[in-house]
Amino acid sequence: MNTATTVARPGLDVLVAGVSRIVARGLGARRTAFAAADLLRDHLPGIDVLTPREREGSPDGYVSHILHAEDAFSICGVVWRPGQETAVHDHVSWCTFGIISGIEYEILYRDMGDHLVEIGRAANHPGEVSGFAPPGDIHRVRNTSSELGVSLHVYGADVARLGGSIRRVYDLPVR
């Protein structure tokens, strides 16, 4: 028996129901991401949406825990120890994320073919929620705080089936 299915995740049910209603409206990706952001802003769970074990993270890098996945969307809890970061990447679908603890510092890039250029930066603090949709979603994210970073990410795809939310990792030089 899989005990993971019986873990209590306060605040997750209301998100699953809310995102289900939003995706059923058949809006475009960007409008879906913004509607999911409004939902997440009103219903951002506390840190106890993850188990104490999940919140430990890993010394090897940030960890994404899939809390819910179905054909139309997935909800993940991401844990970053201080200083941990992603590769430069883009995404398989629209994404909405909310910060529960720590700071997710984002650097955004544009793909110029043989190199990337930086087009923006954003520091996302606890309680803040953002949504976006491809294209134009190339970024690197780092927990720049000295605290544990925990955030909730909603994706418009079944990331369990796809094996993750990353479409492409970019190792191009930044100029």
Ligand SMILES: [Fe+2]
């Ligand atoms: Fe990302």
